[in-house]
Amino acid sequence: MNDENIDPEKILSSGEILERLEAVCKRHFSNENDQNECYVFVLDSLKADNYKRLRAYQGRSKLNTYLYSLTNSLVIDFRRKRYGRRRIPASVAQLGKWAEAVYRLVCWQKFSFDDAYDFLRIDGLFEGPYDKFIKEIEPIRNAPCRENPTFQSLNDPGNRFIQNTNGTNFNPLESLVQKLDRKRRFNALEVIRETIKALSPEDQLLVRLVYGSEQPVSVAARVMGLSASAARRRLKGLLAKFREELLAKGIREP
Amino acid sequence: MGKWLTKTIEPKSSPQTEDHLSIEDLARLAEGSTEDTERQHFFDHLNHCQRCYDILQETLSDMSAQSAIHDPLPPWWKTKAAVFALAASIVLTFVIGGQMVYKNWMQPPSVILATLNLDQQLKDILLEDNALRWENAARIKRLVAILQQRGLSVKQLNGVVLSAPYFQKKSMFGPEEVLHVRIEGGVAYLEVTEK
Numbered sequence: 001m002n003d004e005n006i007d008p009e010k011i012l013s014s015g016e017i018l019e020r021l022e023a024v025c026k027r028h029f030s031n032e033n034d035q036n037e038c039y040v041f042v043l044d045s046l047k048a049d050n051y052k053r054l055r056a057y058q059g060r061s062k063l064n065t066y067l068y069s070l071t072n073s074l075v076i077d078f079r080r081k082r083y084g085r086r087r088i089p090a091s092v093a094q095l096g097k098w099a100e101a102v103y104r105l106v107c108w109q110k111f112s113f114d115d116a117y118d119f120l121r122i123d124g125l126f127e128g129p130y131d132k133f134i135k136e137i138e139p140i141r142n143a144p145c146r147e148n149p150t151f152q153s154l155n156d157p158g159n160r161f162i163q164n165t166n167g168t169n170f171n172p173l174e175s176l177v178q179k180l181d182r183k184r185r186f187n188a189l190e191v192i193r194e195t196i197k198a199l200s201p202e203d204q205l206l207v208r209l210v211y212g213s214e215q216p217v218s219v220a221a222r223v224m225g226l227s228a229s230a231a232r233r234r235l236k237g238l239l240a241k242f243r244e245e246l247l248a249k250g251i252r253e254p
Numbered sequence: 255m256g257k258w259l260t261k262t263i264e265p266k267s268s269p270q271t272e273d274h275l276s277i278e279d280l281a282r283l284a285e286g287s288t289e290d291t292e293r294q295h296f297f298d299h300l301n302h303c304q305r306c307y308d309i310l311q312e313t314l315s316d317m318s319a320q321s322a323i324h325d326p327l328p329p330w331w332k333t334k335a336a337v338f339a340l341a342a343s344i345v346l347t348f349v350i351g352g353q354m355v356y357k358n359w360m361q362p363p364s365v366i367l368a369t370l371n372l373d374q375q376l377k378d379i380l381l382e383d384n385a386l387r388w389e390n391a392a393r394i395k396r397l398v399a400i401l402q403q404r405g406l407s408v409k410q411l412n413g414v415v416l417s418a419p420y421f422q423k424k425s426m427f428g429p430e431e432v433l434h435v436r437i438e439g440g441v442a443y444l445e446v447t448e449k
Binding site: 020023024027028053056057058060061062064065066068069070071072073075076109111115119122171173174177178185189192193196201202204205207208209211212213215216219222223224225 | 257258259260261262263264265277278280281282283284285286287288290293294297298300301305307308309310311312313314315316317318319320
């Protein structure tokens, strides 16, 4: 299909397509109100400016895929519009960047304070021992957090963690990290991050898709323009590299 | 989805808005229909742009969910595994069965046992003379042909041994007789008994 064949009104009158758009919103939000408002927002945005976004379709991809990408882009906009740019309370901001990071991780992204400590150490935002960290986060504990059970953000891993829980993909890196104690976990995550930085852009994306977003290898392979078997071979080599780097730092499975 | 890996390796920064990949390019990436020449630029961008990466991976999830609805798991007998299993079964059947066929058809069994109704043709060949050990090659050859006609898988005999001379019963209503045949080591051992 090319742009001359696009009839936006016809597209948006198709029951099947509308169901797909609605399904995207349902996947992103657990709250029914959010789902409905998201769906209305997406439809309004698609109709805006005489269907400008739909008319931008040039027929270089399948229409359905284009609609999925477009809808997901609009869902991100909807999320921002609905929840706005979140602000860190002044009482936290005055403590410094490390405190802001803790607030973002714990209040917005629903990590525990313990997890936040590890991430801060990895990012080099907090150098002190754990006891000192626990003492210094006291003002953050008392800061207001408008987060509520239905609050979600695209940056919220708590939301994304629930995808792909069918157990079809084994994530050896995540599995290893989960088994380690705090000190070794901190070291392991640092090694993993540094190892990824040294990879080619292609390998970085492959690792992100398969071990970060837990997409099936065959799906990631399609994005990369590889066959599934070639992607599996490449991942095998990459895992060997991770293992080598982790062992070099004395990190092994307990 | 693993929180540690997701948090550790997610793209960190977001380029300026005008730098984002187009929606159609993200759709093409999800479909795997990008060109080699442009892919490198896309990969560089996706490793640094949270928004574009999120759109891509959410699109991939939607496509997977859609294909799961439209292409539900086929019945097991239509899966590749079933086809492979069937093919393997056929191969095994031929391998194992072939060996058995070879053994049975190409190599004569070491011992053949049979009990045949003593019809006139068999009586005639038994009555040709009283010798217990047959020496006449033509007679032996004719016996082989008769046995083959009755379904015995015998190709040739080196000798024939009769357990006792055969004499025709005088009574027309005498008891029916059978010929017990045992072929071993290329020699046929024959014995006539009443049925």
